[in-house]
Amino acid sequence: MFPQVLAAIDGLFSCHGNFTGEEIPEKELDIILESAVRAATASGQQSYSVIVLDDKGVMKELTGYAGSRALVFCADGSRLNGAARRLGFGTGEKAGMESFVTWSIDTLLAAQNACLAARALGIDSLFTNGINRMGLDKAWRLLKLPQKDCFPLITLILGYATEKPERKRGRLTGAGVVHRGQYQLQDQKALDRMIADYDDEGLNLGMNRTFEAKGDAHYLEWFFRDWLGGFPDNTDNALTDRLKRSGFMN
Numbered sequence: 632m633f634p635q636v637l638a639a640i641d642g643l644f645s646c647h648g649n650f651t652g653e654e655i656p657e658k659e660l661d662i663i664l665e666s667a668v669r670a671a672t673a674s675g676q677q678s679y680s681v682i683v684l685d686d687k688g689v690m691k692e693l694t695g696y697a698g699s700r701a702l703v704f705c706a707d708g709s710r711l712n713g714a715a716r717r718l719g720f721g722t723g724e725k726a727g728m729e730s731f732v733t734w735s736i737d738t739l740l741a742a743q744n745a746c747l748a749a750r751a752l753g754i755d756s757l758f759t760n761g762i763n764r765m766g767l768d769k770a771w772r773l774l775k776l777p778q779k780d781c782f783p784l785i786t787l788i789l790g791y792a793t794e795k796p797e798r799k800r801g802r803l804t805g806a807g808v809v810h811r812g813q814y815q816l817q818d819q820k821a822l823d824r825m826i827a828d829y830d831d832e833g834l835n836l837g838m839n840r841t842f843e844a845k846g847d848a849h850y851l852e853w854f855f856r857d858w859l860g861g862f863p864d865n866t867d868n869a870l871t872d873r874l875k876r877s878g879f880m881n
């Protein structure tokens with residue numbers, strides 16, 4: 632039994648950029664990276680690469696955030712495909728949607744292991760997809776990523792938070808999230824309950840209470856109109872374009 636693991640999971644929270652200048656000891660970074668690669672991996676392929684950044688300027692330019700270190704987790708079949716070519720197997724495993732999904736699963740399991748190991752060591756973290764917002768081309772330029780078979784999925788910023796959130800962010804649990812035996816479609820009543828749950832300050836599910844000041848009846852009204860509506864339209868195009876150039880999409 633490892634009750635400490637459950638305590639670490641329970642202690643997870645995101646530090647939204649307010650990291651102190653304190654540096655993570657190199658030894659602890661090694662433990663985090665070793666923990667990352669212990670995650671399950673399809674066919675033992677470890678179809679990912681982790682780029683460790685210690686340059687705060689690069690972190691900021693790349694993601695909009697900076698901590699002591701940033702780990703850029705890339706879905707990556709290029710390493711193994713290099714071995715395939717070396718052994719005379721042509722291009723190796725073809726990149727495509729199937730490999731993108733499988734390699735991404737490998738990558739995200741490793742990333743969450745890293746986050747959890749950091750928590751166990753008392754190191755705070757933030758997962759961010761800021762790379763998508765800051766411009767994917769920049770990632771290829773700054774990180775010298777392989778043009779094919781590689782995609783930066785998520786960045787984990789590591790460091791020490793100046794302060795912890797007063798309250799942990801809540802989560803939906805139970806029916807609607809967990810389905811026993813078969814998928815249960817949510818009826819109107821269940822959807823209304825969920826909308827009300829997001830409004831419930833006690834549950835702390837939403838990102839903020841802006842909707843109240845805006846005069847919205849529901850948090851999810853603010854979420855769909857102001858939050859999701861506030862993202863530029865072209866990020867989806869840029870992502871699709873990069874997935875095509877990396878060989879994952881036609």
Ligand SMILES: Cc1cc2nc3c(=O)[nH]c(=O)nc-3n(C[C@H](O)[C@H](O)[C@H](O)COP(=O)(O)O)c2cc1C
Nearest residue numbers: 643644645647648757758759760761785799800838
């Ligand atoms: C894919 C992904 C991207 C995220 N990107 C950001 C981000 O760019 N900025 C940020 O402040 N938080 C980001 N987060 C953190 C979420 O906002 C956070 O996990 C959520 O609000 C729940 O809070 P908690 O992690 O403290 O429980 C991201 C989380 C995930 C999983």
